[in-house]
Structure formats: C-alpha cells, structure tokens
Amino acid sequence: xxxxxxxxxxxxxxxxxxxxxxxxxxxxxxxxxxxxxxxxxxxxxxxxxxxxxxxxxxxxxxxxxxxxxxxxxxxxxxxxxxxxxxxxxxxxxxxxxxxxxxxxxxxxxxxxxxxxxxxxxxxxxxxxxxxxxxxxxxxxxxxxxxxxxxxxxxxxxxxxxxxxxxxxxxxxxxxxxxxxxxxxxxxxxxxxxxxxxxxxxxxxxxxxxxxxxxxxxxxxxxxxxxxxxxxxxxxxxxxxxx
Numbered sequence: 001x002x003x004x005x006x007x008x009x010x011x012x013x014x015x016x017x018x019x020x021x022x023x024x025x026x027x028x029x030x031x032x033x034x035x036x037x038x039x040x041x042x043x044x045x046x047x048x049x050x051x052x053x054x055x056x057x058x059x060x061x062x063x064x065x066x067x068x069x070x071x072x073x074x075x076x077x078x079x080x081x082x083x084x085x086x087x088x089x090x091x092x093x094x095x096x097x098x099x100x101x102x103x104x105x106x107x108x109x110x111x112x113x114x115x116x117x118x119x120x121x122x123x124x125x126x127x128x129x130x131x132x133x134x135x136x137x138x139x140x141x142x143x144x145x146x147x148x149x150x151x152x153x154x155x156x157x158x159x160x161x162x163x164x165x166x167x168x169x170x171x172x173x174x175x176x177x178x179x180x181x182x183x184x185x186x187x188x189x190x191x192x193x194x195x196x197x198x199x200x201x202x203x204x205x206x207x208x209x210x211x212x213x214x215x216x217x218x219x220x221x222x223x224x225x226x227x228x229x230x231x232x233x234x235x236x237x238x239x240x241x242x
C-alpha cells in the first residue's frame with residue numbers, strides 16, 4: 001500500500017521569534033509530515049531560521065498577504081503530489097499536537113476538509129473578547145446559511161485537507177482575510193466538511209496585524225466577499241476517491 005505524503009503549509013511573516021519552534025513541533029508530532037514555510041517577504045530571519053530547522057522554505061519576492069501565501073503553499077503541495085495537507089500559522093497559536101485529530105477524518109476518507117474549531121464543543125477553553133466572539137459567531141451563521149451546513153468556526157485557519165481540497169484551494173483561495181470566504185468556497189464546491197474541537201494558544205511573539213480600524217474594515221470586506229461568493233456558480237467537485 002502506497003505511503004501517503006503529508007505536507008504542513010505554514011504561512012509566516014516576521015515570525016523569527018516563533019517559527020523554529022513551530023517547525024520543531026510539527027516534526028515531533030508526525031515524522032511523515034514535510035514542513036513547508038511560505039515566507040511572505042519577511043524583513044527578519046524567518047526564512048533562515050525555518051530552513052535551519054529543516055523546513056522547505058518558499059520565499060515570496062514581495063508581501064502578498066495571508067491568502068496569497070497560503071495559496072502559494074497549496075499550489076506547491078499540488079505540484080509536488082502531496083496526498084494530504086495541514087495548514088497552520090507560523091505564530092505558534094495553532095498547537096501542532098492537535099494535527100492528528102484533524103487528519104483522522106481525512107485519512108478515514110470521511111471528509112475532504114477538516115476545520116479545527118474552537119467552538120465545536122461547548123466546553124472549549126478559547127475565550128476571545130466579546131466583540132471578536134460576536135464577529136466569529138455572525139460569520140459562522142452566515143456561512144452556515146449560505147453553505148447549507150452548520151459551521152462553528154470560520155476564522156480558525158487550522159485545517160486538514162485531502163487531495164480534492166488541495167486542488168480546490170490551489171486554484172481558488174481568497175487573498176484578503178481569506179478564512180471565512182474559503183469555507184464558503186469549499187461548501188459551495190461540494191467538499192465534505194468536518195469539524196473537530198481544538199485548543200489554541202495565545203500569541204507569544206510579534207504582533208497581530210488586526211487593529212481596531214482594520215477590524216471594522218475586515219467585517220465590511222468579509223460581508224461583501226460572502227455576498228459576492230454566494231452569487232458565484234461553483235463547479236461541483238467529487239469527493240476523495242482514496
């Protein structure tokens with residue numbers, strides 16, 4: 001039986017203080033996983049540190065944002081023939097020890113896309129500020145309505161995908177604040193979606209790019225993006241045949 005190839009796509013921008021630890025944690029969880037760090041034109045030593053820890057590094061010549069960096073990683077995974085992919089951030093907030101939990105439904109051919117959700121179960125430990133939690137819930141309900149399936153966390157960014165999911169996101173992945181719209185793209189394209197409860201950590205180094213003003217822009221832009229996405233026609237993809 002052919003051994004499945006798994007890649008971890010890790011977008012990173014100025015994460016020199018954390019990227020080495022992220023790479024080490026992924027490699028410690030599952031030796032099968034090949035780590036690919038997509039360096040979004042960092043001005044620090046992110047790329048050098050990731051490479052020194054054994055990761056493959058894709059260095060972008062200029063900053064394209066989180067969506068462009070993630071899509072670059074999925075395009076690489078598709079071109080290199082990976083069977084499965086996980087996507088997690090380079091800032092350490094996604095706990096690599098949760099990866100086997102995300103991969104399990106995909107490896108059992110029960111899902112094409114698995115979201116690591118902070119709200120799949122009532123007893124989750126994640127407690128964001130009220131305004132952020134409200135925004136997360138609003139987006140989740142809109143995507144659930146438009147996508148025809150209940151989704152609890154559209155801003156997680158912690159994912160596992162099979163070959164079908166890799167092919168979709170290599171071809172069609174939103175670039176600005178992409179997670180919410182990408183979930184709708186997946187549902188409208190017929191991907192089998194599952195959710196598993198995960199815990200996430202607080203950022204230890206660096207700073208979030210989301211300021212108060214940007215958060216207002218984020219809400220407006222995501223709502224408009226969802227409206228446009230809901231009007232698009234998506235080719236229906238067949239589920240994984242692995």
